[in-house]
Amino acid sequence: MTNVQELIELIALKEITPTQFEGLSSFVGSPNVFGGQVLAQAINAATRTITNKRVLHSMHSYFLEAGNLELPIVYNVSIIRDGGSFSVRRVTAEQNGLTIFILSASFQIIEEGYNHQVEINKSIKQPEELMSWTEILDQFGEVIPKKTKGFLEADRPVEFKPVELANPFNKEDLPAFTNIWFKLKGDTTNLDLATKQQILTYVSDYNILAAVMNRHASKAHWGNTQTASLDHSMWYFRDFDFDDWLLYAIDSPNAAGARGFAKGNIFTRDGKLIASVAQEGLLRPK
Template sequence: MSEALQGLLDLLDLERIEENIFRGDSHPAVIPRVFGGQVAAQALVAAGRTVPADRGAHSLHAYFLRPGDPGAPIVYTVDRIRDGRSFTTRRVVAVQHGQPIFHLSASFQAYEEGLEHQQPMPDAPDPETLPTADEMLPRHAHLFSDPSVVDRLLEARAAVDLRYVSEPPFVAAEKGPSEPRSQVWFRTNGKLGGAIDEPLLHVCLATYVSDMTLLDSILLAHGRGGWAVGDVVGASLDHAMWFHRPFRADEWLLYDQQSPSSSGGRGLGQASIYTADGKLAISVVQEGLVRVPRS
């Protein structure tokens, strides 16, 4: 296991300070606010720790309310909304400096058999044939408004092996607008095992990664490079995920992302996450703030 991955696991190992109250720290962020995927993953950890172990997370719905302060701890308060025979529902509020910064509702279900179908996995190259972030990002440092962003991106994503199938927005922007679709492969930068190897952890790790690239397809549609290039101001507004089938976050997952619409300073991203053998594991939808800076 890499040192960076161990650091991420430590980040997700929240401190229980009361029966339904947990506290988490933050990693330094690329931008001066807490990374949204971190808050979502920690909130799901908090919810999951109040749920029987035989019930797995099947969905979450969340709102990003205020920018988080990376220099301060985050307190997560869990409301035990319902404990039914098949489903368990939890509501989590993340608080900093006396104000809510994030709100999550999550539902958990005891396993049961049911009808089975899925949309087929789209074509994608073998992830092992694609360049790593360490190989790809330094080649494009000249495109960023601040070249030091490359080092900060590499540090922030060191726990995850994330490989772009197609050109990321900051590269594709030089060619103008393109199809609003983006694909990446990802997995944790190291294998999980032992006492920590539980389904909830894999779900929380996928939640963490899901906020990294989902708005890329919006930028591609308009030939914009994103915040790092300086031609867009963006932030996550809300986030929803449905967990359909078991998966492992330390094995390759294909994140197939597209955008059906953008308007009113907001853009919508939709995505499907597949296991390497073609099983649809997760569906994701996110709306984000996408503003063009005034000159």
């Protein structure tokens, strides 16, 4: 999967019944199904049952089992409520009859109201000043740890440019935050809002636990720590386009009990806040 069109095809599920859908998986560097893929496909399934033009404004989910890349995933949608302003859907994802993931999503009529947002960090380096994952791999591939190198070598439809580039050989704790610019590969014109939200959800599962790992970088790394997304929540605020780089600003307020918590804001380059994300993940020292 190398461009946005292939990503859209992956997210767009096959309809089995009006409330049941089936999806396939794509390898992104992990032996298990990528969490962002399941998130995006589940949102696609929920959105397909919305017939009153309501717009997704939030979702909350739990990852229950690791997904098998070789098996299709079946998404079952329950229509929980269609109220005067809001519609709620519940989605379960299954493989071989085993529930691997659950999600609740809420949709709202388009309304006007009060408006404010947190400001983007205006002093942050711009994408043109930074190296992409591809460029980092090309320049430092011979010294990058094997697990990280294997992850970076996987084809993906999005390019990332980290603002803070840590040296993995410097065993020192880092601040519990990370900022990363991202941009889709391929033609992103004429995408409807629902499709853009599903793509943004897919991308939101990348990089978020790195902010937790940074705080313990003197002893913890991806090779000696068992990691997995446990839950994932997201709030969608404003319409946007993928025609320029977007900034994912992530920080980690807490780690305890072999779990790490991180939250992030996603901005357009001109500073419009389009979504916020929260996730708790497993960080178990091996």
